[in-house]
Amino acid sequence: MTFDNPDGSGSTLIKRVIATGGQTVDLVGGVVYVDGEPLDEPYTLGKASDPLPYSLSGSEISYPYTVPEGSVWVMGDNRTNSLDSRYFGTIRVDDITSKAVFIFWPFSDAQTL
Numbered sequence: 001m002t003f004d005n006p007d008g009s010g011s012t013l014i015k016r017v018i019a020t021g022g023q024t025v026d027l028v029g030g031v032v033y034v035d036g037e038p039l040d041e042p043y044t045l046g047k048a049s050d051p052l053p054y055s056l057s058g059s060e061i062s063y064p065y066t067v068p069e070g071s072v073w074v075m076g077d078n079r080t081n082s083l084d085s086r087y088f089g090t091i092r093v094d095d096i097t098s099k100a101v102f103i104f105w106p107f108s109d110a111q112t113l
Contacts, residue, residue: 001074002098006088007056014100015074015084016043019067021093026064027051027086032075033064047079056088070094 005011019025019034026033030048032041041049055061067073071090076082085091103111 001072001096001100003074003091003095004097006091007083012097015076015082017072018075018085019073021067021069021071023073024064024066025073025085028063043077044079045077049075049079052083052086054087061086061089072096 001017002012002014005013018032018039023034024036026036027049030050032039032049051061051063053060065073067090071092073085073090075084075086101113103109103113
């Protein structure tokens with residue numbers, strides 16, 4: 001999905017929806033858990049999904065974290081270099097601007113989603 005960057009820069013971000021309203025996200029040992037179940041995430045290429053020591057608001061997000069109704073928890077595939085919900089918190093469903101339907105880069109990974 002895409003949405004306007006919450007940092008106010010005017011850029012558009014694209015991230016995966018990991019959890020929706022009412023679900024609980026936890027990050028343990030580099031693994032993402034949703035409602036107590038570990039996610040199978042081959043697209044991260046084994047990169048750890050660790051909490052970030054800082055956030056956009058300046059306060060650390062604590063885990064486990066329950067996603068508010070009407071919001072989604074999003075994460076980038078490049079987990080060690082992605083500012084995502086670990087940094088800026090959840091995204092309101094109303095703020096989603098589009099849905100990704102195709103991977104085009106790198107060309108070797110081109111496919112529909």
